[in-house]
Amino acid sequence: MATDIHPTAVVDPSARLGEGVSVGAFTWIGPGVEIGDGTTIGPHCSVHGPTRIGRGNRIVGHAAIGGDPQDKKYRGETVSLEIGDRNLVREFVTFNRGTGDGGGVTRIGSDNWFLAYTHVAHDCVVGNHCVFSNNASLAGHVHVGDHVILSGFAGVHQFCRIGAHAFIGMGAFVNGDVPPFLMVAQDKYARPRGINAEGLKRRGFDPARIAAIRRAYRALYLGDAKLEEARAELAEIAASGSEDVRAMLDFIEHGERPLLR
Template sequence: MIHPTALIDPAARLADDVEVGPFAVIGADVEIGAGSRIGPHVVIKGPTVLGARTRIFQFASVGEDCQDKKYAGEPTRLVVGDDNVIREGVTLHRGTVQDRGETVIGSRNLFMAYVHVGHDCVIGNDGIFANQVTLAGHVKLGDFVILGGLSAVHQFCHFGDHAMAGGGSIITKDTPAYVMINGNPAQVHGLNLVGLRRRGFSKEAIRGLSEAYKLVYRQGLTTEQALEQIRASFALPETEAFVASIEASTRGIVR
């Protein structure tokens, strides 16, 4: 189950059934959950916690020191949930003491080849990150997000639940939940209707979100005016989440 050429620090903690491929390097203070498979030439540095059934492909670098010039060797962490797939050449960096001190990734995410996750990012569950997506430091992503290949997200940006970015998007502002964006700089192009229908959102929820979207993006209202009208007109969990994602913005929303 562990290839004889793999280098595993005695202080690493691996579940009994973890598989480790040729020439992988696993450092001290690394914890890997049950059912995980670590491919050849993977490097994992601690402090890092990987959940159950993690699948890491060749040449990925997981838990490395961040690229922030302020970083001075502090023992920051990377914490990853269960059932994540981390493809070839992916880089996942630990946090910094200037922020939360850890990079946090949820469960059931797919990181395609050469994705980069910078320091102190917080990523939800069930996301899809296509080839060469780049997340700068301090980015926060919700659940069920999709980022198309070669997309880049500026530091401190928020990206809401069920939102989607087309390939090559340059994202420098916050993206509300449920919307679809694309371009350089990214602009909003409607709701992520295909994604919402695939995930079983009700017709009532989609209708409410469509009307809420129009108030924010199509009626010429200020953001504050639009949010007031949404609150007065709808009492749906989905529209409340849409409003909350806009209110949480610190960089202004994609228009």
């Protein structure tokens, strides 16, 4: 299956395009770019290298992929962007490459949706099956787990982590770590508002699993217990056989930012 490059597109000779790649009108593909089989890049896009894009991605148009990190400490060192497979990238999305001081790589997984005007900054790590609604943005060095939903206009502070299956509400400004399974809503700064029960049900979590997660949430957020006391209660729940609560506890114990409470 041959590549399909519009006559007005500019593709650097060093770029490597797989079978069935399509490049739209007035799109620019720079040196050091690798694009996997079956990926479609629409009109008026730019892809800067070093960037590796996997198979079956759909980049709709006017997206800026692999641009220099927006960090004053960046001095032109070689840094990269890695994107997995089957992602949907809508209009005016921006993904930046990493920084030398931050590990050098921005990584985006597979099967994600990035809707219009979303932004993933330098050195971020995004998992799989996530949804970034319009204008959702990550500052640098953010880690996002699998199956996370960021609603429209949500913003995440540098170095924060969003655990798997979390739901971030519209306009929420997240300035601390969000454990797995939580639902967060805006109140000046984002505050926990319960667990993401509906999302967990849709992904096949049975009532017993959800009940254990809910019990852990109550221990963390619905009492006067200090964090160390709440962690002890989570450890008891995890010891009774809940791997989900064990994941929450492990998440809490390995963060650079304060826990969102």
